[in-house]
Structures are given as structure tokens and as C-alpha cells.
Amino acid sequence: MHSERHEELVSLAALGLPLEDDAAEYARLLEEGCPSCEALLPELRLAASSLAATVPPRRPPASLRDELLASLSPAKRPSAASRPSASAAWVFAAAAAVLFVMIALDDARLRRQREELRAHNSDLAAAVESSRSEIARRDLRARVLESDDVRVLFLGGKGPQPNARAKVFWSERVRRGFLVAGNLAPLPADRQYQLWVFVDGKPVDTGVFDPDPSGRALFESKELAANRTAQNFAVTIEPRGGLPQPSGPIVLAGTPSG
Amino acid sequence: MKPRGQPEDRDRSDRTLVAEIQGRDSDALALLYDRHAPRLLGVADRILGKTGEAEEVVQEVFLYAWRAASSFDPFRGSVLAWLIVATRSRALDRLRARRPATSAQPGGPDALARVAARDDVEAGSASREWEAICRAAIGGLPDDQQRALELAYFDGLTHSEIAERTRAPLGTVKTRIRLGLMKLREHLRPYWGKTNA
CATH class of the missing domain: 1.20.5 (Single alpha-helices involved in coiled-coils or other helix-helix interfaces)
Structure with missing residues (x-):
């Protein structure tokens, strides 16, 4: 809420005249912030401007109007501004083309x-x-x-690959194992090596694998069904993707170590 | 350029004309001039006397409107009020230039106030209704308050100059100005927004 002194300062400011000795105090008022004073200022300006409505109007001489209109820049006349020139149109077209590209x-x-x-x-x-x-x-x-029950089984080369060697690490508890092989011969593209585990004397598929170019392989077997004990392992050469039962030559075979 | 006073011109509001002036429509400026130049010349006459200077001020104001139409803020008052502020400010500048140097310093809050008064929009109206309301409000003020306000508004006198001119104490002049403006505010407030203020 503003005081009468604030009203006085704002009244003097509203008239748009030098505040003289009150200038510093008015500056402080603005600096410290007085929302009601800030709201009052435009209202008092409106009130002051009512004085302009009391003076009698006077029609200016016709020459004043003519001089005013003649002094406007011809380049800014509407006729010039509203009709783009042909060159301007080309500029727009070129700009549009550049923009499109x-x-x-x-x-x-x-x-x-x-x-x-x-x-x-x-x-x-x-x-x-x-x-x-x-x-x-x-x-x-x-x-x-x-695993506590891990076994290591050695497989020796057979038939066409007598120099092949492998070890199988097997865990009955995990029901899986992995094979580490070396000296395996490269195979035709339509052939793969297939690992078999013998359970109750019968071969069970545990997956197919490919050796690297140096003839080595590291292959993890499929999971064996529960309550089935691995007795022996063999590797055969089979059509790519493998078969349910071995059909090709045995290249690695062994006996469980324990 | 269109001839003056075509019927459809009456339907174009002042604000429409200002918008058209921003689009560099000189016909709009001519129409705005025809509407308000007499009122503005009356204000300039009141401040400067019926001289060629008053007419020059009016010409300057319309050139200002042509160049700076975008400075008009429709939310702060009418177009006529905007033009009256510009007219009064320019006329007072010329009036001060005629006088010996005063103690007013450039810059500072008083200068800021002058700039604000020049650029801001005050109320005003060409409508006869609004003029009648204003005359009634001003006529209702005590003579000393009315005189103090007229000396400040039209003669551009500071409060100390008014005190000297009226042989009244400085504090009394300030009080007269405050009371006068506050009464005008109270009297005119109900009409703001209802008329062309």
C-alpha cells in the first residue's frame, strides 16, 4: 500500500516532467519496489491526458497534409510494395530452387x-x-x-583321421560336457562333425560342430536327459546339421575314465 | 491516393489504420491524419501557441507514426492517446528549447519518466462523449488544482516553476498536483474501456 508521499512522487512522474529534488527519492522508490506505485503510474498518466481533451481542435492548412504525404518515401508506398517486380520474382524462384535442392x-x-x-x-x-x-x-x-563329479574322457583318432585327438569334460550333475579337439581334418561344406554320447550302449545326439582352420575345436554338448548316464563318446562325420543316428565314419572314440 | 472521406473509411478503426501503416499503406496514414490532426494541432497550439511550430510538430508526429507504427501497443491505450502523447512531448521539447536552461539534469529518473511519458500511451479520445466527460472532470477540480495541472501539462513547468509562477509554497503545489490527478483518476476510472479512452 502506498502513502500520500508515494502518490505525490508518482503524480509528478506521471506528468512526464523533471522531478528535480524529488528525483533521488523517486529512484529509490522504484529501486526498492512498490507494486501499487507501479500500478498507479499509468492510471495517473491517463488522468493527466484528459487535459488534452479540453483544448479546441484546429484544422491544419491543406498544404500541411500534402507536404506530409509527399515526404513519405516513394519506395515505401503500397503500390510499390504490393507489386513484386519481375526480378524479385526471379530471385524468389531461384531461392525456392536452391531451397528445394x-x-x-x-x-x-x-x-x-x-x-x-x-x-x-x-x-x-x-x-x-x-x-x-x-x-x-x-x-x-x-x-x-x-562340478564335483567332473570327468575327463580321452578320445583317440579312428578310421580316416588317426591323428585326431580330443578330451571330453563331462558332469553327470550338470548333464552336459564340452569337447576340446585337435588335428581334425577340414570337411566339405555339406559335412559336419557330430558328437555322440553312448547311454545304455546306444548313441545319443549331443550336437554338431566345425573345427577352425587349424583343426581345433571347442564344443559344448547338448543337455542329456535326466537319469541317463554317459558311458562313452564318439565323433562321426555326418551331413551338415546332423542326424538322429550316426551314419558316417567314426573319427574319434574313447572310453569313459571312470 | 484516395480522395478524402470515402464511406468505407468510416469503418476502418484507428487500430486497423495503424496496422495498415505498418504495412506501409500511405492511404491509411492519410486517413489517420484526417481524423486526428485537428485535435493534435489543438494540443500543440495550446502548448506552443498558434504558430508554424505547432504545425511542424503535427507533421513530425505523423512522420513518427509512419516510421514507428510498430511501437503502438493497443493494450496500453487508444491510437489517439498515443498520438497526443507524441504531440505533447514534442511540443514541450520545443517549448523548453525556447526557455533558458533549467536545473533539470539529463538522465536520472526524471528523464526516464519523460521518456516513458513520450513512449507510453495515455488515455484520450476524439469522441465528443469522452471530451465532455473530461471537461466535466477537470471543471470539477478546485481552481488551484486545475491551474497547477494545466501549467504542468501544457506549459511543461516543473513543480518548482509552478510554485514560482503561482507564488505558492512548493509543498502546496505538489499537494495540488497529487490531489488533482487522484480526483481525475477517480472521476474518469469508470469510463476507461467504455469510451475511446
Whole structure:
């Protein structure tokens, strides 16, 4: 709420005249903040302007109007401004063409970026999947090796690959194992090595694998059904994807160690 | 340029004309001039006397409207009020230029107040109704308050100059100005927004 002194200062300011000795106090008032004074100022300006309504009007001489209108810049006349010139139209057309090309180029650039991002995303997804698979394989190997009942079985080369060698690490509790092999011969593209586990004298499929170019392989078996004990292991050469029962030559075979 | 006073011109409001002036429509400026130049010249006459200077001020104001139409804020008052403020401010500048230098310093709050008064929009109206209301409000003031306000508004005198001119104490002049403006405010307030204020 403002005081009479505040009203007085605002009244003097509303008249738009020098405040003289009151200037410093008015400045402090504004600086310290007086919302009601700030609201009062425009209202008192409105009140002061009512004085203008009391003076008699006077019609200016016609020459004043003519001089005023003649002094306006011809370039800013509406007739000039409202009709674009032919050159201006060409400028607009050229600008539009340039804009269109820029948009088209930008669109092509964005399409390329999108395809690159898609490919990159696909690569990343594959890398993630590969990593997950590798982690799962390492986890399986760790579980087998850390199992109390882990067994190591040695497989010797047979038939066409007498120099082949392998070890199978197997856990009945985990019901899975993994094979580490070396000196395996490369196979035709339509062939794969298949690992068999013998249960009750019968071969059971535990998966197919491919050696690396140096003839080595590290392969984790499928899970064996419950209550079935692995007695022996063998590796045969089978059509790619494997078969339910062995049909090809045996290249590795062994006897459980214990 | 259109001839003056075509019937459809009456339907174009002042604010429409200002918008058209922003679009560099000189016909709109001519129409605004025809409507308000007499009132503005009356204000300039009151401050400067019926001289060529008053006419020059009116010409300056309409050139200002042409160049700076975008400075008009419709939320702060009428177009006529905007033009009256510009007229009074320019006329007072010329009036002060005629006088010996005063103690007023450039800059500071008083200067800021002058700038604000020049740029802001005060109330006012060309309507006869509004003029009658204003005359009644001013006529209802005590003579000393009315005189103090007229000396400040039209003659551009500061309160100390008014005190000297009227041979009244400075504090009394300030009180007269305060009471006069506050009474005008109370009297006119009910009409703000209802008339062309």
C-alpha cells in the first residue's frame, strides 16, 4: 500500500516532467519496489491526458497534409510494395530452387545416415548376441569344470583321421560336457562333425560342430536327459546339421575314465 | 491516393489504420491524419501557441507514426492517446528549447519518466462523449488544482516553476498536483474501456 508521499512522487512522474529534488527519492522508490506505485503510474498518466481533451481542435492548412504525404518515401508506398517486380520474382524462384535442392540433398543425406545406422544397429545386435552366446558357453564350461563329479574322457583318432585327438569334460550333475579337439581334418561344406554320447550302449545326439582352420575345436554338448548316464563318446562325420543316428565314419572314440 | 472521406473509411478503426501503416499503406496514414490532426494541432497550439511550430510538430508526429507504427501497443491505450502523447512531448521539447536552461539534469529518473511519458500511451479520445466527460472532470477540480495541472501539462513547468509562477509554497503545489490527478483518476476510472479512452 502506498502513502500520500508515494502518490505525490508518482503524480509528478506521471506528468512526464523533471522531478528535480524529488528525483533521488523517486529512484529509490522504484529501486526498492512498490507494486501499487507501479500500478498507479499509468492510471495517473491517463488522468493527466484528459487535459488534452479540453483544448479546441484546429484544422491544419491543406498544404500541411500534402507536404506530409509527399515526404513519405516513394519506395515505401503500397503500390510499390504490393507489386513484386519481375526480378524479385526471379530471385524468389531461384531461392525456392536452391531451397528445394538443399532439402533434397539433406533428405538423401538423412536416408544414407539412416541406412548406416540400421546396419550399425544390426552389427551391434549380432555382436551382443555373440557375446551372450560366448558368455553362456564359458558359463557352461565353468559349471562343468567346477562340478564335483567332473570327468575327463580321452578320445583317440579312428578310421580316416588317426591323428585326431580330443578330451571330453563331462558332469553327470550338470548333464552336459564340452569337447576340446585337435588335428581334425577340414570337411566339405555339406559335412559336419557330430558328437555322440553312448547311454545304455546306444548313441545319443549331443550336437554338431566345425573345427577352425587349424583343426581345433571347442564344443559344448547338448543337455542329456535326466537319469541317463554317459558311458562313452564318439565323433562321426555326418551331413551338415546332423542326424538322429550316426551314419558316417567314426573319427574319434574313447572310453569313459571312470 | 484516395480522395478524402470515402464511406468505407468510416469503418476502418484507428487500430486497423495503424496496422495498415505498418504495412506501409500511405492511404491509411492519410486517413489517420484526417481524423486526428485537428485535435493534435489543438494540443500543440495550446502548448506552443498558434504558430508554424505547432504545425511542424503535427507533421513530425505523423512522420513518427509512419516510421514507428510498430511501437503502438493497443493494450496500453487508444491510437489517439498515443498520438497526443507524441504531440505533447514534442511540443514541450520545443517549448523548453525556447526557455533558458533549467536545473533539470539529463538522465536520472526524471528523464526516464519523460521518456516513458513520450513512449507510453495515455488515455484520450476524439469522441465528443469522452471530451465532455473530461471537461466535466477537470471543471470539477478546485481552481488551484486545475491551474497547477494545466501549467504542468501544457506549459511543461516543473513543480518548482509552478510554485514560482503561482507564488505558492512548493509543498502546496505538489499537494495540488497529487490531489488533482487522484480526483481525475477517480472521476474518469469508470469510463476507461467504455469510451475511446
